[in-house]
Amino acid sequence: MMRSLIALALGSFCAAASAQGPPPFPTGPPAVGSSVVVSLDVVLGGAFNGSAMRTDLLEDGLLPTSQPYGAASFSGTDLAYAGAEDASSYLDGASDVVDWVLVELRTSVSSAPAARAAALVRSDGTVVRPSGQAGVSFDASPGDYYVVVRHRNHLAVMSASVIDLSSGAGSLDLTAIGAAHSNGGDAQVDLGSGVMGMWGGDGSADGRLTSSDRNTQWLQDNGTTGYRVSDFDLNGRVTASDPNVVWLPGNGRTSQVPTPSD
Ligand SMILES: [Ca+2]
Ligand SMILES: [Ca+2]
Numbered sequence: 001m002m003r004s005l006i007a008l009a010l011g012s013f014c015a016a017a018s019a020q021g022p023p024p025f026p027t028g029p030p031a032v033g034s035s036v037v038v039s040l041d042v043v044l045g046g047a048f049n050g051s052a053m054r055t056d057l058l059e060d061g062l063l064p065t066s067q068p069y070g071a072a073s074f075s076g077t078d079l080a081y082a083g084a085e086d087a088s089s090y091l092d093g094a095s096d097v098v099d100w101v102l103v104e105l106r107t108s109v110s111s112a113p114a115a116r117a118a119a120l121v122r123s124d125g126t127v128v129r130p131s132g133q134a135g136v137s138f139d140a141s142p143g144d145y146y147v148v149v150r151h152r153n154h155l156a157v158m159s160a161s162v163i164d165l166s167s168g169a170g171s172l173d174l175t176a177i178g179a180a181h182s183n184g185g186d187a188q189v190d191l192g193s194g195v196m197g198m199w200g201g202d203g204s205a206d207g208r209l210t211s212s213d214r215n216t217q218w219l220q221d222n223g224t225t226g227y228r229v230s231d232f233d234l235n236g237r238v239t240a241s242d243p244n245v246v247w248l249p250g251n252g253r254t255s256q257v258p259t260p261s262d
Pocket of ligand 2: 231232233234235236237238239241242
């Protein structure tokens with residue numbers, strides 16, 4: 001019934017269009033300003049408590065209401081991002097938000113980002129826009145893209161294959177085994193029960209877990225509270241647990257996301 005109604009409507013539309021010249025369908029590539037949405041799941045391994053991610057930063061009033069990657073401390077790193085994302089309205093009343101992540105689209109494994117967006121990860125791993133809407137929205141044309149997820153103190157991860165966003169929407173579950181791109185190393189930490197998470201402990205935001213993450217960044221912050229990169233388990237406090245529980249198991253690991261070569 002629905003189909004025949006559409007055919008009927010289309011028939012009369014085409015008849016009208018042919019009488020008045022070409023139909024007003026857009027041709028060629030999508031107009032600049034088109035967008036795509038990725039439904040995304042990811043776990044920040046440092047914040048994982050066995051069943052979900054901690055939400056202490058939100059509960060303690062430490063989570064910034066605007067995206068944090070414009071801070072001077074990220075200048076010169078892959079996390080430097082000047083976006084104006086603001087989640088004030090959503091966070092005022094939200095109860096299950098963990099932290100901000102920075103998500104990028106790539107057209108090839110090692111191309112520069114085609115688009116980027118800051119978004120919020122919730123305790124169950126779902127990623128939402130600053131408005132609280134599900135999925136991450138990008139200013140990009142529909143097509144196939146690799147999806148990269150970055151976080152201020154976790155090793156970045158990228159989808160193992162392109163995600164089909166040719167319809168304008170697609171999904172990626174980076175918590176699944178084998179979902180992340182690897183250059184030969186373990187892209188993510190196995191959190192048990194089939195859940196994979198990003199490696200935590202990169203206090204220097206250089207994509208590597210080395211002794212400097214503990215000896216420089218964490219050591220100078222130890223004993224403090226706040227929204228700090230040295231708070232590897234994201235509980236709002238910088239304590240010995242941060243290096244001992246989060247950083248140490250991953251020490252020596254390197255992000256498996258290729259550095260852009262173009
Ligand atoms: Ca590091
Ligand atoms: Ca901590």
